[in-house]
Amino acid sequence: MAERDDLLASIAATTADYREADGEVPTPERVERWISQFDAAVQIPILREMDHVLKHTYFSRKGTRKFLAGLFQTEKLVGEDPCAFWKGVKFLDIQGGGASQKEMLALFSKVLEKKCGFEAADCGAAPHAFVYLDDAIFTGNRVRRDLETWIAEQAPAEAKVHVITIALHSGGQYYANGKIKEAAKAAGKNIDLTWWREIELEDRKAHTTTSDVLRPVAIPEDEGVKAYVAGMRFPPNLRTAGHIGGNGIFSSDAGRQLLEVEFLKAGMRIRQMCPHLNQYQRPLGNMILDTLGFGSLIVTFRNCPNNAPLALWAGDPWHPLFPRTTNSDTSMKRFMAMLAKDVF
Incomplete structure (x- = not known):
């Protein structure tokens, strides 16, 4: 035994x-x-x-906190001044089901407070980019529906959107990316979409x-x-x-x-x-x-x-x-x- x-x-x-x-x-x-x-x-x-x-x-x-700490200073995303980048970001709190986005935002807000002295809610008064933060993407339906609704009802005519997750599945990302682009075209808006992840799983x-x-x-x-x-x-x-x-x-x-x-x-x-x-x-x-x-x-x-x-x-x-x-x-x-x- x-x-x-x-x-x-x-x-x-x-x-x-x-x-x-x-x-x-x-x-x-x-x-x-x-x-x-x-x-x-x-x-x-x-x-x-x-x-x-x-x-x-x-x-x-612990692993999630490590991911968020690394995200904070990812130079390819934030450049040389992380605090300035994040201060100009509008964090999207638009998830139509579940609490994963709210909880991830709460955790990242702790990182911002410690590193920069401000919280996520204080950011994005005049946004240069929008961030959709979540823990994982599976079929892609959740992020697709959330961003389709946001694009139709709230998004400006032009927007840079970063979708950031710990894990994503290739098929879900491919599916959601295509549907979100279709929604942007239908709305007559120019949405520049970039996907960030720690691990990508092939499905x-x-x-x-x-x-x-x-x-x-x-x-x-x-x-x-x-x-x-x-x-x-x-x-x-x-x-x-x-x-x-x-x-x-x-x-x-x-x-x-x-x-x-x-x-x-x-x-x-x-x-x-x-x-x-x-x-x-x-x-x-x-x-x-x-x-x-x-x-x-x-x-x-x-x-x-x-x-x-x-x-x-x-x-x-x-x-x-x-x-x-x-x-x-x-x-x-x-x-x-x-x-x-x-x-x-």
């Missing part, structure tokens, strides 16, 4: 500040309860792979084989999965074995395939047992398109995205590794209370 106990403790340590403001901090006991839902033969192999993966895909509050269909998300190489011998696939309008887009993706998220292709197969099978069981999931909450993660699911493994200290496999976050009666919050108002209040105490 030594290896099992070590893995449980390691995963809990890596994710130790997950939803800390909401009292959802992981423990070895929670990890044990989660992994015990899988077949006994694959429990330790899954723990091994998840221990490796989460060290690459989990963004702690485009044309690059499935070298992607950084879960894309099975074959459909497993599982009746629930086979029935789901039979009901899809188009055959699933399978990848060719032998690749771990450009970001080295997976320890090996064998480890990657293990997660793809076991999370797909678990996702099917979860869909059958959990009554509150909608049709878009697919086995490997939320996706409007009729697929096996988005398959992202990015998790932040704030929350687990619904674009991750159901096996990671779905609940009642499934026991999730990362319980999601959908009550953004309550979670935001707790987050701001902790921030006010300098806990972050």
